[in-house]
Amino acid sequence: MEVDDLSLVSKARTGDPDAFRALVVRFQRKVYAVALGIVKDPDLAWDVAQEAFVRVHQSLATFEGKSAFSTWLFRITTHLAIDTLRKERPTQKEDVDEVREADLEGGGEGILSTALGNDPRANVLRRELAAKIQDALANLSEKHRTILVLREVEGLSYEELAERLGIHKGTVMSRLFHARKNMQAALRRYAGRPARAASEEEEQP
């Protein structure tokens, strides 16, 4: 039976290195995924993920257990990833969170649902699109990447996102709208090349 997180934390607090190793192994890939989504660079994400565990280890004595260990770990990871990014590129273009009519223009709505919903090869296309996520995220601003990653990888609610990012719930919803809109525009470009055509190309000698 798998030992729960809090039991491992209790043992790690007493200096049991194996307990902390178990926590690292349990969360390493998801922590890396969160870091990768925000900082984009795989090597930098690797460092951020490791540093997050180091900071957690240093602060084990202060962990009160009011939230889940994973919540605390991902909070540290998020802050570390954002700080690291801002140290590297301090000047960032400010995104507008407000949603205007002009933001809804451009068309293309329904392309993804048609491709992913009706095509018999929808699962193949979904896997192809998932493989393009890192590229698509790279074209988004830091704020948009961060909120999408926290929403989808960490699974935070609107309220939790507002608390984590220090913004109002309304801003969370409008920022998520812009982030998704930009992400979907990138995915539509990838989906525009039908999965069937792509696989036929690969089959040719």
Place this chain on the structure above:
Amino acid sequence: MTSCPRFAPLLGARPGELSSSEMRALEAHLATCERCRLAAADLAVTDGLVRDGLIQKANARDFAPFVDEVMARIAGAGPARHLPAVAPAARGLRAWLAGHRRAVATALAPVLAAAALIVYVRQQGQRPGQVAMLELASEGDVTMVLQTSDGPVVLLGEERT
């Protein structure tokens, strides 16, 4: 439709995240707005794609050395390769002491020697039967051995390779 900007941010909400009045208003809007219906359908089919894509990347990477590298960093043996250096204070007193053993031993040696002498003299005068010999010896520059009633206490200097 002019009310679309009001409803677009509500698309993609999870159960329980919208109030009942927001839900009713959104449903009424979707019933009359094809663009928002299609946008909602796109959101529904792409939900989880970011998670799947990033986890896919993480799973494709070899994590075999990860935990050992983390533990080495915790022990102070493996600095971050890309991150800005962390100040000693941020890494904690233990890590700082581990990195400055030689300086700490050098600085503490005369203090401990003086303290030991005081303890020896006072205890000799008060309870001679409970006091063991207290000696101070040194090897090389900084390695100190304090002989106390509880046994030898060794202050290690830098390891020589």
